[in-house]
Amino acid sequence: MTTTPQREDRIDHLPLRVYQDEASMGAAAADDMAAILKNAIETRGQANVILATGNSQLAFLRALRARTDVDWSKVHIFHMDEYVGIDPNHDASFPKFLRTHFLDHVDGATFHPMSGDPDRVSAICAEYEADLRAHPADAVALGFGENGHLAFNDPPYAEFDDPVWAKAVKLDDVSRRQQVGEGHFASLDEVPTHAITLTVPALLAAKHVLCIVPEARKANAVKECLTLPVSEERPGSRLREIEHAILYLEPASAALL
Numbered sequence: 001m002t003t004t005p006q007r008e009d010r011i012d013h014l015p016l017r018v019y020q021d022e023a024s025m026g027a028a029a030a031d032d033m034a035a036i037l038k039n040a041i042e043t044r045g046q047a048n049v050i051l052a053t054g055n056s057q058l059a060f061l062r063a064l065r066a067r068t069d070v071d072w073s074k075v076h077i078f079h080m081d082e083y084v085g086i087d088p089n090h091d092a093s094f095p096k097f098l099r100t101h102f103l104d105h106v107d108g109a110t111f112h113p114m115s116g117d118p119d120r121v122s123a124i125c126a127e128y129e130a131d132l133r134a135h136p137a138d139a140v141a142l143g144f145g146e147n148g149h150l151a152f153n154d155p156p157y158a159e160f161d162d163p164v165w166a167k168a169v170k171l172d173d174v175s176r177r178q179q180v181g182e183g184h185f186a187s188l189d190e191v192p193t194h195a196i197t198l199t200v201p202a203l204l205a206a207k208h209v210l211c212i213v214p215e216a217r218k219a220n221a222v223k224e225c226l227t228l229p230v231s232e233e234r235p236g237s238r239l240r241e242i243e244h245a246i247l248y249l250e251p252a253s254a255a256l257l
Helices: 022-044 055-063 094-102 121-134 173-180 202-204 216-227 233-239
Strands: 007-010 013-017 047-052 075-079 082-084 111-112 139-141 164-169 196-197 208-213 245-248
Touching: 013 208, 022 047, 022 055, 022 208, 022 233, 022 245, 047 164, 055 094, 055 208, 075 094, 075 121, 082 094, 094 111, 121 164, 121 196, 202 233, 208 216, 208 233
Parallel strands: 013 245, 047 075, 047 139, 075 111, 139 208, 208 245
Antiparallel strands: 007 013, 082 196, 164 196
């Protein structure tokens, strides 16, 4: 497997790299993430990372969990969203997803799960923000939603200057249908209507932003986020304005560029 990009470009401040397939894309992002984490551990004795969940991240998570050169016992792992009211044992629960596809495969990492307890939403948001601020992120790995969202910052609710780092949001129908399409729920009626999400400022506060976007169903979001004006209607477009992000694509997701 080669992790050399087939194509490289830059849109405003955002470098993009197109790899030959999803596995190569995931491996390249994992190489970059491993280097960031190892440098943080060497410098400070620990590393802090925010990981996305969802099918688009699987190639990356598989490659990253195989990196035995990272001392995972010195890594604090956060995630970026959770459904309000979901059973924590439901396969679509994001902490469970991360345990299944990553945490159960690495030794000793400290996990900071976000609860979806509907009776404690405000407290959960405040507590998770405090925890993140106490562990400044060395890197975040995220993707674009089919509507260009970052985490669950859907276009109706995304705020580039949000004053908080975690908040409850009503989910856009595009996001909810995406969860059905990915197989996490059997029908739209089963998808929760609200979630807790890290905000755009919280995500971009990480020292490095690795945006990993495979699959043809994301091609239109990629095109719009990179070619239309930067706008909260296209949350992913915000990456074009910062200088510490990289966009990883493969031929299907880059097809409309």
